[in-house]
Amino acid sequence: SQQGEEDPQALSIQEGENATMNCSYKTSINNLQWYRQNSGRGLVHLILIRSNEREKHSGRLRVTLDTSKKSSSLLITASRAADTASYFCATVFSGNTPLVFGKGTRLSVIA
Amino acid sequence: GAVVSQHPSWVICKSGTSVKIECRSLDFQATTMFWYRQFPKQSLMLMATSNEGSKATYEQGVEKDKFLINHASLTLSTLTVTSAHPEDSSFYICSASLDSRTLHFGNGTRLTVT
Numbered sequence: 001s002q003q004g005e006e007d008p009q010a011l012s013i014q015e016g017e018n019a020t021m022n023c024s025y026k027t028s029i030n031n032l033q034w035y036r037q038n039s040g041r042g043l044v045h046l047i048l049i050r051s052n053e054r055e056k057h058s059g060r061l062r063v064t065l066d067t068s069k070k071s072s073s074l075l076i077t078a079s080r081a082a083d084t085a086s087y088f089c090a091t092v093f094s095g096n097t098p099l100v101f102g103k104g105t106r107l108s109v110i111a
Numbered sequence: 112g113a114v115v116s117q118h119p120s121w122v123i124c125k126s127g128t129s130v131k132i133e134c135r136s137l138d139f140q141a142t143t144m145f146w147y148r149q150f151p152k153q154s155l156m157l158m159a160t161s162n163e164g165s166k167a168t169y170e171q172g173v174e175k176d177k178f179l180i181n182h183a184s185l186t187l188s189t190l191t192v193t194s195a196h197p198e199d200s201s202f203y204i205c206s207a208s209l210d211s212r213t214l215h216f217g218n219g220t221r222l223t224v225t
Binding site for chain 1: 115117145147152153154155157160202204206212213214215216217218219221
C-alpha cells in the first residue's frame with residue numbers, strides 16, 4: 001500500500017499566491033522527500049527533511065514535518081506559472097529501501 | 112551531476128512483441144536502480160529493484176517473467192517488457208540513488224502497445 005497521501009489532489013491558484021500541499025503517512029520514517037514532476041517527464045528531487053527535523057527551507061520552498069501527526073507540508077511562496085506540475089511526497093523507512101510515493105498534488109498556477 | 116538517462120523516451124509496439132528500455136547513470140555508479148510504472152494522473156508504483164550483478168527484486172504482483180530486468184554494469188539497467196499487451200501501455204520511469212537517500216530519475220519512457 002502507498003505510504004504517503006497528498007492533499008489536495010489538485011490545486012489551482014493565481015500567480016503570486018502561495019501554494020500549500022500536505023502529505024500524510026502511516027508508519028515511522030527515516031526521512032521524507034518532496035519531488036516535482038512536469039507532465040510526461042521524470043521526477044526532480046526538491047527537498048529532503050529528516051525525521052528529527054521540523055522545518056526546512058530551500059528558495060521559495062518551505063517544508064515542515066510533524067512526526068507526531070505523521071504529516072508534512074510543502075509551501076511554495078510567490079508561485080509562478082512555471083511551478084505548474086505534480087508534486088509528490090515520498091518516504092523512506094531506512095537505508096536503501098526504495099521510496100514509496102504518494103498520489104501527488106497537481107498544481108496549476110495561472111498567469 | 113547525478114544524471115540519469117533513459118531511452119527511448121517513447122515507443123510504440125505491436126501486441127506480442129518485446130520492448131527494451133535502458134536506464135543509464137551518466138556520471139555516477141549505481142549499484143541499485145529502481146523501476147517504476149505510472150498510469151495517467153496516478154502515483155509511481157515501484158515495480159522492481161535492480162541490483163548490479165544479481166537478480167532483481169520484484170514487488171508483489173509484478174510478473175518477473177514479463178518484466179525482465181538486467182543490471183549488468185554499474186551504469187546500466189535494462190527493463191524488457193516481453194510479449195507486450197495493450198494493458199502494458201504506461202509510463203515507465205527508472206531511478207538511481209547517488210547517496211542512498213535521494214533518487215535521480217530518468218525522463219521516463221512512454222510505452223504504447225497497439
